[in-house]
Amino acid sequence: MFIYNAWYIAAEPAELNDGRIVGRVLLGKRIALYRGDSGQLVAFEDACPHRKAPLSLGTVVGDGVRCAYHGAEFGADGRCIKVPGQKAVPPKAVVNTYPVIERHGYIWVWLGDNQAGADESSIPDGFWVSGEPSWIGGYGHMESIKADYRIINDNLFDITHAEFVHPESFGGQEVQFYRNARPGSEFVDRGMSFEIGANSIRFRVHAAALGDEGGPLWRSMLAQSHGEEEWDEPIDFRMEVIWWPPCYTSFHISVRPMGKPEAEPVEIYNLHAAVPETTRSSHYFYRSVRNYGDASMNAAFIDAASFVFNQDKPILEGQQEVLGERDLLQTDPISFSGDRLPLEGRRILERLLAAERVER
Ligand code: FES
Ligand SMILES: [Fe+2]
Structure with a gap:
């Protein structure tokens, strides 16, 4: 595997x-x-x-x-x-x-x-930003999440769970806008477009005027970067996600005040690597870098990322316990429309695995 x-x-x-x-x-x-x-x-x-x-x-x-x-x-x-x-x-x-x-x-x-x-x-080029000193940030590392790395990949691909698992940060009802993904490379207002490449999958979501229905984190980025407690106005929200096999995902989030396309965006890159440890456990490396603030904010960002991942962890480890030695797709699971991209990612992994089997 x-x-x-x-x-x-x-x-x-x-x-x-x-x-x-x-x-x-x-x-x-x-x-x-x-x-x-x-x-x-x-x-x-x-x-x-x-x-x-x-x-x-x-x-x-x-x-x-x-x-x-x-x-x-x-x-x-x-x-x-x-x-x-x-x-x-x-x-x-x-x-x-x-x-x-x-x-x-x-x-x-x-x-x-x-x-x-x-x-x-073959090192994922989208990880350049984590070695770039002009982007401010910090990193975290969790040893041994007791789940197959593919279950963690699926989770990172899947923004539909954010509304339920991460309501105080990433998750808002806005994810409902993105359930009908369409092929393409444009940012579509209240929509998701995606591109499936030979060795990467990319999707983009956008909302030109995102208010309370959006994840609270998005507006707090604008508040923080402007030195304010809260941001009450709707925002222009864009997110581009790229996944590279076997286990790398980059989230690039970019927000502006609504209706100001000329404003410099406030940006964050969140990078995730779910590196297989054994067939049923993974190391999780993550990094959050941004184009605003100073190093005194880093610890808070990494704590927030750990908080979010600790919300996912019992679900991921619980899935693995239920699955035991079985791979998810051997259990003939039902799938929803939001599962399309994780399934495409698993197809890419299967193709790479088959190519290695032929080589051996
Ligand atoms: S020198 Fe390494 S085990 Fe003896
Ligand atoms: Fe999650």
């Missing part, structure tokens, strides 16, 4: 500060990640070839690692270079390494066999 030939966010760069080695399970594999003394990033299989102690318990030495158990040292290429107390190093003493790269404010790893494909071009 995993797509291996893809870049996966494995860590926030700050997690690797001060010689720390992060041990993390991704796609069912145990990975150790660290930054060597020269700054080189390294991703190892998190198991010493001697007695399988996790290398993430070890110590960074130069650009390599010393195992915590019997002190064997491994270079950044995974080869054993030293065994304490003996001259010869066993030739088979090599740890698997994985391609690793830092981009857009994240550490990404490639766990697939097809390392020829591990170039940067």
